[in-house]
Amino acid sequence: GIGDTGREPVIKLGPDGAKRSYPFQGDETLEFIPLGAGNEVGRSCCLLKFKGKTIMFDCGAHPGYRGEESLPFFDEVDADTIDLLLVTHFHVDHAAAVPYFLTKTTFKGKVYMTYPTLAICKLVWSDFIKVSGIAEQHGGSLYTEKDIQDTISQIICIDYHQEVEVEGVRFWCYNAGHVLGACMFMVQIAGVRLLYTGDYSRQEDRHLMAAEMPAVKVHVLVVESTYGIQTHEPRRPRERQFLESVITTLQHGGRVLLPVFAIGRAQELLLLLDEWWRKTPELQRFPVICLSGMARRCIASYQTYINQMNNRIRHLNDIENPFDFRHIRYMTSISEFEDNCPCVVMASPGMLQNGPSRDLFDRWCEDKRNAVVVTGYCVSNTLAKDLLDSEPKTHTLQDGHDVPLRIRVHNISFSAHADFMQTSQFIDELRPSHIVLVHGEANMMASLKKQLVSKYEQTGVGVWSPQNTEAVTLTFHESKVAKVVGSIAAERPRHGLQLEGVVLHKNFQLTIVSIDDMAAHAGLQVSHLIQRQHIPFSQPWGVLVFHLSKLFDSIAVVSDKKGDAPSTEPQDAPDGVEAKAENTRQVEKMVAESNDEKALPIRVMDAVTVRKSTQGVVEIEWQSNPVNDLVADSVLSVMMQSLISPNTSKAMARAEASPQELGSVVKVMLEERYGAVEVPSEGEPVFQFVVDDTPVTVDAMKETVTCADPDIQRRVEGAVKKMLACLHPTGRNCDC
Numbered sequence: 001g002i003g004d005t006g007r008e009p010v011i012k013l014g015p016d017g018a019k020r021s022y023p024f025q026g027d028e029t030l031e032f033i034p035l036g037a038g039n040e041v042g043r044s045c046c047l048l049k050f051k052g053k054t055i056m057f058d059c060g061a062h063p064g065y066r067g068e069e070s071l072p073f074f075d076e077v078d079a080d081t082i083d084l085l086l087v088t089h090f091h092v093d094h095a096a097a098v099p100y101f102l103t104k105t106t107f108k109g110k111v112y113m114t115y116p117t118l119a120i121c122k123l124v125w126s127d128f129i130k131v132s133g134i135a136e137q138h139g140g141s142l143y144t145e146k147d148i149q150d151t152i153s154q155i156i157c158i159d160y161h162q163e164v165e166v167e168g169v170r171f172w173c174y175n176a177g178h179v180l181g182a183c184m185f186m187v188q189i190a191g192v193r194l195l196y197t198g199d200y201s202r203q204e205d206r207h208l209m210a211a212e213m214p215a216v217k218v219h220v221l222v223v224e225s226t227y228g229i230q231t232h233e234p235r236r237p238r239e240r241q242f243l244e245s246v247i248t249t250l251q252h253g254g255r256v257l258l259p260v261f262a263i264g265r266a267q268e269l270l271l272l273l274d275e276w277w278r279k280t281p282e283l284q285r286f287p288v289i290c291l292s293g294m295a296r297r298c299i300a301s302y303q304t305y306i307n308q309m310n311n312r313i314r315h316l317n318d319i320e321n322p323f324d325f326r327h328i329r330y331m332t333s334i335s336e337f338e339d340n341c342p343c344v345v346m347a348s349p350g351m352l353q354n355g356p357s358r359d360l361f362d363r364w365c366e367d368k369r370n371a372v373v374v375t376g377y378c379v380s381n382t383l384a385k386d387l388l389d390s391e392p393k394t395h396t397l398q399d400g401h402d403v404p405l406r407i408r409v410h411n412i413s414f415s416a417h418a419d420f421m422q423t424s425q426f427i428d429e430l431r432p433s434h435i436v437l438v439h440g441e442a443n444m445m446a447s448l449k450k451q452l453v454s455k456y457e458q459t460g461v462g463v464w465s466p467q468n469t470e471a472v473t474l475t476f477h478e479s480k481v482a483k484v485v486g487s488i489a490a491e492r493p494r495h496g497l498q499l500e501g502v503v504l505h506k507n508f509q510l511t512i513v514s515i516d517d518m519a520a521h522a523g524l525q526v527s528h529l530i531q532r533q534h535i536p537f538s539q540p541w542g543v544l545v546f547h548l549s550k551l552f553d554s555i556a557v558v559s560d561k562k563g564d565a566p567s568t569e570p571q572d573a574p575d576g577v578e579a580k581a582e583n584t585r586q587v588e589k590m591v592a593e594s595n596d597e598k599a600l601p602i603r604v605m606d607a608v609t610v611r612k613s614t615q616g617v618v619e620i621e622w623q624s625n626p627v628n629d630l631v632a633d634s635v636l637s638v639m640m641q642s643l644i645s646p647n648t649s650k651a652m653a654r655a656e657a658s659p660q661e662l663g664s665v666v667k668v669m670l671e672e673r674y675g676a677v678e679v680p681s682e683g684e685p686v687f688q689f690v691v692d693d694t695p696v697t698v699d700a701m702k703e704t705v706t707c708a709d710p711d712i713q714r715r716v717e718g719a720v721k722k723m724l725a726c727l728h729p730t731g732r733n734c735d736c
Helices: 098-104 115-131 134-138 145-152 235-251 265-279 281-285 293-297 299-304 311-319 355-364 383-390 420-430 442-456 515-522 541-551 576-593 626-644 646-657 659-674 710-727
Strands: 002-004 009-012 029-036 045-050 053-057 084-086 110-114 155-158 164-166 169-175 183-189 192-196 220-224 256-259 288-291 328-331 344-347 371-374 394-396 402-404 408-411 434-438 462-464 472-475 481-484 502-506 509-513 530-536 555-557 602-604 608-614 617-623 686-691 694-699 704-707
Touching (some): 053 183, 084 098, 084 169, 098 115, 098 145, 115 155, 115 293, 115 299, 220 420, 235 256, 235 265, 235 371, 265 288, 265 293, 265 328, 293 299, 293 328, 371 383, 383 408, 434 442, 442 462, 502 515, 530 626, 541 602, 541 626, 608 626, 659 686, 659 694, 659 710, 686 710, 694 710, 704 710
Parallel strands (some): 053 084, 084 110, 192 220, 256 344, 256 371, 288 328, 371 408, 434 462, 481 509
Antiparallel strands (some): 002 009, 009 481, 029 472, 045 053, 164 169, 169 183, 183 192, 555 602, 602 608, 608 617, 686 694, 694 704
């Protein structure tokens, strides 16, 4: 049927367009598969499969594991089938496996991330292979510095809200809060939109804006569930509690260890500490040290992309650089640190699994005056997680010795992950049709899922919490609509009208165009296949023309050069009676003369050109299509038939050109069939011959057969009728 959009004519393909599946539209089933971050926090990596497209979101490593054990389940997917890799931010659990995936697998797709993410990923990847301890403990790193450089050259950077389309997949990103450059990706395929939040925060902090709220309809929301149904303490009381724990420890002669990720929460805490040290001169005798060369190197990126931070930071930047800290000392290695007084040391990694933060913890853990303040989220299988959950009395040093654990442990979360209130409000405003939970420990995710299912059970919103490699399958039935464009849309379609054209399927949109408009709308040129056949033909040219003229209604003498391709445009028939008569006279003349030297090419049914090629060879040429191919086959058949009975063919041609020779033609045909034939009276078309020892007399003019044997007479009468019918096909009846 034909629909009217008010602007462009469209065609709905079938009465039940929303329920039918068309092969050119692809499968209507959407699959979402976590390869990491399914009922866990760490190695975030998820796949979206829809309409023959595969998109990977994030490609991280698990901080609690080493070597290939830390990677997502890459063996569950063919890397060369993935079209896009979209990376939300630079944290290890979301981006550390990108160089491995791009250089150690068959992935050939495109990789996108924001500009700040790429700038800081360079530092994170280099630090990852140095600090993780993989090379020393597992016989080699996941990738090398050269792999990192090769990876960087393949990455494409985008801005927030910049729309990109890759082979029908449209996507853009929103600010996600969390860390500098973090984004949420909106992906649209065939009208279905999926929002992947990555790590996000709807609460503004000292330097970052809150995550944006998309203004478009979202069909599938993939959202982190890191904190389940927990609720964060407001920022001001949290900062006050943090400062009190730090200052109290210093005033009692202790050291304060702040294990943090070198980039992200580290900058938030440095802003807080530097501001408080400026305001409090008595604290300035206690050094604040950032033991991370990467944290220092990333400051350039923070200064470069300060326009992506909140208004507070931008206003401060108008006066002075807010990241030019007065009371923070940077050190690149623990050997530079002189441990001779109470101090605050910020060191990575944030979960105390190895590196400088673990070295300092081992050094200070036996002194009850000291404190460690855990400010970020901690995953399973890490020392920081064990300290918070089990409160152990002893600690195993990296050399294997057990020592008493007396250091005070504080858990004051500055984590920039959404809590239950933020997630709940986000979903309420977004109103998605389906919710998929990722990036959460099993118990946290289960509690959040239970709350969401209870809250939205009356609205029909589905909630899923898949395990790693477990697929969430959703079906989206879409209306199949095709736009009519080009010359066939010159007139607005009417209801019930049948249109002829080509359906173009590009980027999940259907368009109907005429063949002539293919170049303009599909970038395709219409090609015409010209076929030529050369057939050995020993008969005179006029004989062939005669037989063709008897079979086909339209034969025209044409004047073209040998080797020229026939016109691809339909040829008009000769205009008027005089032109048609002239063609007939030329055909008769060629038959009468049978002059090969004057053989002019002929056009049969305005489809096939027949011409003399060389001596004894005839060329037939036509533009290939079903109709023209049939005409060419018929022309070839006529040529073959005339070669089977050469004498009869010549006689038939002469009889047509000179009616008085009818008798001689019939005589030739009878001789070919029955043997010797006698003519009793010269000039009279009466013939005598013998069939099965029985005399037979044939009068060609009267069309009679005389024979004493009725069966033989009947057989000969049938043969004579066929002969005469062949000589005069339009004026005789034939029972054949």
